[in-house]
Amino acid sequence: MKNLLLMLMLVLAIAGCSRYGYVSLNYPTAPVAYLPEDVNSIAAVNRSLTREEDRDEKIVEAIITTEVAGSDRLASDESIKGVYDAILGLENVLLIIPATVKMYGTGTRELPELLDWNLVADICKTEGADALLVLETFDSNTDLLVSTATSQAAAILSTGSPVPALPGQIKMNVACYWRLYNPKTKLIIDQYQHNSYTSFDIQGGIIPPHALPETAYEAGRAYVERFLPSYYVVRRDLYKRTSGSAKHQFMAGYRRAEVANWQGAIEVWSELSDHGKRKTAGRACLNIAVANEVLGDTENALVWAKRSYEFYDDKLGRDYSKILLRRRNIEGF
Known part of the structure; x- marks a missing residue:
């Protein structure tokens, strides 16, 4: 899964005035049939x-x-x-x-x-x-x-x-x-x-x-x-914005994600991951989790998804953690 980024199709959707956006990922599945190694x-x-x-x-x-x-x-x-x-x-x-x-x-x-x-x-x-x-x-x-x-x-x-x-x-x-x-x-x-x-x-x-x-x-x-190999499409929800003094910084991270600068988005959201406002911190952690999965680091994505719920009671983080845990049980990333 480390090189998963090469096989991903990313679509970041803008949902009007909604506070949510989402990214669609194409994950590969194994072929139905295989050729013997000596058949060229x-x-x-x-x-x-x-x-x-x-x-x-x-x-x-x-x-x-x-x-x-x-x-x-x-x-x-x-x-x-x-x-x-x-x-x-x-x-x-x-x-x-x-x-x-x-x-x-x-x-x-x-x-x-x-x-x-x-x-x-x-x-x-x-x-x-x-x-x-x-x-x-x-x-x-x-x-x-x-x-x-x-x-x-x-x-x-x-x-x-x-x-x-x-x-x-x-x-x-x-x-x-x-x-x-x-x-x-x-x-x-x-x-x-x-x-x-x-x-x-x-x-x-x-x-x-x-x-x-x-x-x-x-x-x-x-x-x-x-x-x-074929592919199945998964959708990952993330936050577009937060409220309060951090709203402009939060949106700056989202704008980086919109142009596929996920590492840059992580840098912005990391500064907000321990923000004094619990809602903002939880949302930042959730978004960092999604960004890590996009970049192929699913294990780290699970760490941040858990943190968003365990530390800040973000319900989206709870649901995302369960999804990633199921993936780990099936695929063993």
Whole structure:
């Protein structure tokens, strides 16, 4: 947590005439999945393609699900592109897209059997990769038919007859199943099924040509994000001002905080932390606590939060102390 400052997004809010301000912090959370340490390069292949002899069956499915026949064939490659771009966020990991490997699967949401491990090893050896990422299935559809039927049903109930109306918006769905093969251990490093949804405006019942590629691309990015840290936002309240003779000095500290000069704010508030007026001292201690957390010193933040309540009965300090104690129990800072 000492270098937490590098990962924080700080937003100091001004709440009009309120005596409170707040700062929002983004704290990192661990990735959902991890790559083995010896995996530095990954070959990615698309196995969701349909063989020529299976095209008729796929076209029937497309009609039923309001999918554009043949569109998945092109859009599935967009998912691979999404993986390629997103993996740049992983340190020391290279993605390789083989130019000559063409693989066929079910062409539907039905999951195929595992690839033969000898084939996995051959592809990785040829491409110089440590692992093989396979898009096992890719399937898309929209809710156009359902939305149209719902609109017609609503029109019949309200007017007694259907109206020639089409929905103004559709939801595009892309379902992907990914497997990450390790040729050395002959184990599946990761496997994950994911549904991506994106809404698009339509006119005259025509689905925008960019709807499916964009949704497919985001589906690829979503897979890689499992290996990246995510963040949760926390809000920390602090005081903007106090009353009496120290009000101008107190506000000077807050102004420093507004421009992210937290160390300078601490210097100002420290001079007021033992002020003769208990309310002012308690507020100064509370603000010093928040400033320390912003700077990554959570242990010192807890010390000052406790002091604001124990010495000066500041209720905000009491609540903040409990929050920091819970954080320490969970994260062990």
